Amino acid sequence: MNFIEAIILAIVEGLTEFLPVSSTGHMIIASAIMGINELEFTKIFTVNIQFGAILSVVVLYWRRFFQSIDFYIKLFVAFIPAAIFGLLLGDFIDSLLENVVVVAISLLAGGILLLFIDKMFNRSTDDIEAVDYKKGFVIGLFQCIAMIPGVSRSAATIIGGMSQNLSRKAAAEFSFFLAVPTMFAASAYKLLKDYKFIGAENLQTLFIGNLVAFVVAMLAIKFFINFLTKYGFKIFGYYRIILGLVLLILLWMGVDLKVQ
Template sequence: MDIFQAIILAIIEGITEYLPISSTGHMIIGSSLMGISELEFTKIFEVNIQFGAILSVLVLYWKRFFQSVQFYTKLLTAFIPAMIIGFLLNDFIDSLLESVLVVAISMVLGGVILIFIDKYFENKATKENISYPDALKIGLFQCIAMIPGVSRSAASIIGGMFQGLSRKDSAEFSFFLAVPTMFAASAYKLLKSYKAGSLTFSTEELQLLLVGNVVAFIVAMLAIKFFIGFLQKYGFKVFGYYRIIVGLIIIGLVAAGFDLKIV
């Protein structure tokens, strides 16, 4: 991997992590087209730069993380389902990750749902406060994203809207929930790599990791700011059409003989 490829992947991570379009599908296309999907460092790089994306939420919403103890207990409540199900079904989830078609189909089906989701919630009353049962249910919705190609952001946002939250409040809670969820998942993957003896880097690779995290951090902040405003004004439909297009592109590339790999 060279510096240009590292920057491209970091931009993809920063843009797609918090938008409801699935970072997995985009990483498949990006790393495969650049011919670096099978490199062991690529796998570690894509996990590591998630910390840059996590930091963007902490910086943008730092005041919210000091508002109350309940803020953390509700986040923990929402995080528990992913922690339990992820631990129990880790091997099954890894087996799903072997199928690019699972990702593509999930992209298309998720896109169809997003096209019609605004109509479903049209004119429904919203509330501002999240109860503990609400948080738990949002956490259960987030677990749907363990299916490759299902956007964690989309699943948790829609989960919040089903609990009566507005688009904006659902999106922001989804961002907050991403912090413990992504941190735990990324740390666990890095720990596995460490135990396997593959978590050693050259000076050049350390520089790529630094650049990747900085780029992912900056791009993720811009993406979050864009997404909140866009979502309030236009809803999910555009993201739905986009997901369908990307899913069909993946299917087309596979049918054309491209060896796409999930990293």
């Protein structure tokens, strides 16, 4: 992976991490198009640059992270399901990170769901403090669904929040906060597990990738909150459906997307 490829993937990560369109799915597609998705370092890179994205949450919402201890306990409770399933299914999840077919089907199915999600959950509160331990755990269970590439961690947790009577904005913000421990743990685990594949040159690539993802994600978060509050999920649903169908058609036509 060269610097240009790393910057492209980092921009894709920053733009899509907090949108309900699946950042992992988009990075798999982008790396497949560039022909680098079979590299072991690419898998490490696509997970690790999420760290840069979560730093944007800490910077933009830094006041929220000086709340009570209860706030951190709620995040920890919501994080538990992903931690357990991530440890149990880590190898299986890694095997899916190269599969564009899985991404295409997930994008399509998730897109159809997003078309109806606003009508499904119309009782809501803007008070994020309404999230108690039970609701936090339920949202955490929804997050586990996003371990399937193409589902979108953001979409899964926002829908989980809305199912617990949070408004679109409150659900999105809780999703951002939950991303911090979840993505930090995923990045750290991947680095510790596969550190042998990282040389001095790759460390520079990781640094640049995280920096780019951080800057782009800050812009994307501001856009997403405003857009979601005004317009809802439908546009993201249509986008996912179109992209999923395009990928399936390309695969059906025999286009080589480097799927192993």
